[in-house]
Amino acid sequence: MHKFWANSLLRSRYLLAIVAGLLWTAAFPNIDIAGFAWVAPGFMLASALGTGGSERFRIGYVAGLTHYLTMLYWLLLIPYRWQGLPLGPGLGWLALGAFLALFPAGWVWLVTPAPSRPESASAERPRATASEGLGGVLPRNWFLRLGWALSGAAAWVAWEMVLARIFGGFPWDLLGVSQFRMTPLIQISSVTGVYGLSFLAVWVSLSLVSAGIMVIQRPTARSVWVGEVFLPVITVAALFNLGFRQMRNAEPHGRLLNVTLVQPSIPQTLIWDPSKDDDRFQELMRLSEQALTNQTDVLMWPEAAVPKLLRYDKETFEAVTNLAGAHHVWVIVGSDDAARHPSSSDPESADYFNASFLISPQGELVERYVKRNLVIFGEYVPLRRWLPFLKYLTPIEGGFTPGISAVPFYLKSLQVKTQVLICFEDIFPHLARAEAEPDIDLLVNLTNDGWFGEGAAQWQQAASGLFRAVENHLPLVRCANNGLTCWVDSRGVLREVFRDERGSVYGKGFLTAAIPLLPKGVPHTLTFYTRHGDWFGWSCIGIAGLILVRSFTSASSMRQSPGW
Numbered sequence: 001m002h003k004f005w006a007n008s009l010l011r012s013r014y015l016l017a018i019v020a021g022l023l024w025t026a027a028f029p030n031i032d033i034a035g036f037a038w039v040a041p042g043f044m045l046a047s048a049l050g051t052g053g054s055e056r057f058r059i060g061y062v063a064g065l066t067h068y069l070t071m072l073y074w075l076l077l078i079p080y081r082w083q084g085l086p087l088g089p090g091l092g093w094l095a096l097g098a099f100l101a102l103f104p105a106g107w108v109w110l111v112t113p114a115p116s117r118p119e120s121a122s123a124e125r126p127r128a129t130a131s132e133g134l135g136g137v138l139p140r141n142w143f144l145r146l147g148w149a150l151s152g153a154a155a156w157v158a159w160e161m162v163l164a165r166i167f168g169g170f171p172w173d174l175l176g177v178s179q180f181r182m183t184p185l186i187q188i189s190s191v192t193g194v195y196g197l198s199f200l201a202v203w204v205s206l207s208l209v210s211a212g213i214m215v216i217q218r219p220t221a222r223s224v225w226v227g228e229v230f231l232p233v234i235t236v237a238a239l240f241n242l243g244f245r246q247m248r249n250a251e252p253h254g255r256l257l258n259v260t261l262v263q264p265s266i267p268q269t270l271i272w273d274p275s276k277d278d279d280r281f282q283e284l285m286r287l288s289e290q291a292l293t294n295q296t297d298v299l300m301w302p303e304a305a306v307p308k309l310l311r312y313d314k315e316t317f318e319a320v321t322n323l324a325g326a327h328h329v330w331v332i333v334g335s336d337d338a339a340r341h342p343s344s345s346d347p348e349s350a351d352y353f354n355a356s357f358l359i360s361p362q363g364e365l366v367e368r369y370v371k372r373n374l375v376i377f378g379e380y381v382p383l384r385r386w387l388p389f390l391k392y393l394t395p396i397e398g399g400f401t402p403g404i405s406a407v408p409f410y411l412k413s414l415q416v417k418t419q420v421l422i423c424f425e426d427i428f429p430h431l432a433r434a435e436a437e438p439d440i441d442l443l444v445n446l447t448n449d450g451w452f453g454e455g456a457a458q459w460q461q462a463a464s465g466l467f468r469a470v471e472n473h474l475p476l477v478r479c480a481n482n483g484l485t486c487w488v489d490s491r492g493v494l495r496e497v498f499r500d501e502r503g504s505v506y507g508k509g510f511l512t513a514a515i516p517l518l519p520k521g522v523p524h525t526l527t528f529y530t531r532h533g534d535w536f537g538w539s540c541i542g543i544a545g546l547i548l549v550r551s552f553t554s555a556s557s558m559r560q561s562p563g564w
Helices: 002-010 013-026 034-038 040-046 053-071 073-077 087-100 102-111 142-163 175-179 185-192 195-217 226-248 274-291 314-327 388-393 423-427 429-435 457-472 528-532 535-560
Strands: 255-263 298-300 330-340 350-359 365-370 409-411 416-422 442-447 476-480 486-488 494-497 509-517
Touching: 013 034, 013 040, 013 053, 034 040, 034 175, 034 195, 040 053, 040 102, 040 195, 053 073, 053 087, 053 102, 073 087, 087 102, 102 142, 102 535, 142 195, 142 226, 142 535, 175 185, 175 195, 175 457, 185 195, 185 226, 185 457, 185 528, 185 535, 195 226, 195 535, 255 274, 255 476, 274 314, 274 509, 298 314, 314 330, 314 350, 330 416, 330 442, 350 416, 365 409, 416 423, 416 429, 423 429, 423 442, 423 457, 429 457, 442 457, 457 476, 457 486, 457 528, 486 509, 494 509
Parallel strands: 255 298, 298 330, 416 442, 442 476
Antiparallel strands: 255 509, 330 350, 350 365, 409 416, 476 486, 486 494
């Protein structure tokens, strides 16, 4: 038994991969040790050094699967049960984790240096351990090692870019998001997007691997590792300095917008129970009346706060519009919506939408925005026509239709224009960037994370959304069902977070905040990222493509060489 543990587990590359995946998860909320993001990618890659292509892929897959299953544990908190078991959430958790793990597996396969010569197929050759594979795998030329580290960081950004777009996209907890508390450093996002932070972390991590290998190759040379980490460390220090200077040169603010955010903390089981619609709506109205005893300009309710269709239920519509008129405030609410299906002869056939509405102080419904990026299995079931059994894995009965375009909300009497992002739309860099026009004063996120109880999902989404403020130099206001209701300034500082009487971010109540805006009529200065988009990310995709071509070319050459 002792021999088994010593040889098969303690010296196993897969154990190292699991540790790497756990370190990667620990860099994000709620563990939130940001420094782990600077070592986890290198640790993952180091566990695969000296192995062949298929084993590199498997090692990366184990690390990625460990990370995604532990990071997304809150999917198991969805209160949807089959015979008392979280069958649907559990299968979704496993399926999503298994799919996402393909990306870091591909990265490890692509970036890990191949063995210097083909491995012997002889069964008598002992299996290499992780420590035995660290020497002799990188070039002796410093410039080539630097190029390897930089190209590895570019390849990481490339798969994050793909992840943000494939099958609708799921850019949840991109590596750079882990640095959300490093306010000076994250200012680089206004140029590169959050992907610049991911690039830096991976570059440093791979440079540490290179430094470790140099120590192994030249153990008697003093400070041999310094040359490997000097350039990335200097770069990070310079970016910190530039970030401090950028924060000191903030745009002047000429007015304050008083915003009241209501957090009703409605359990998801009640949202799914139509018999409780009236009770939860009355509770929402009670909280709003209490909140409006404070002086405010705008009242906000979270995603899906209104239990019935706002435009079609007369009592609901009158209650909301009368609330706005009686207190003479602008109201932004989240509610489902519907429209008759134009291609159907059935009068009952309709498209349903996850929407938000703007109501004027005169009690008029002014504008509507429909969510464009829908949550798979949460707001629609893929392949429903061909795989009908999938509907049993989700609590939703029908599904939503995505919106077509952004619709800014213009609060005319306040001369304020905002763009609403519903649910997890605030984690998509390119989505928010496309709507950050010069006349937009702030971004608004209405979300419902009540699906996930009191888990880490709320903090993780808020950390991702924070980067939309930095990337576009716009304040971001978040109104959530059960956390995090808060606001972030244009430099990415989390200014105020709602907490209930117990100090919990998940409870019910309201937050009134004064959001600083530019003087009326003064457009905000567009950042480099807002103007040019994901130029950095697309460049990294180009570099990754070249690495991929070179990898296949090298593999083909080795197969054709004598003795392969």
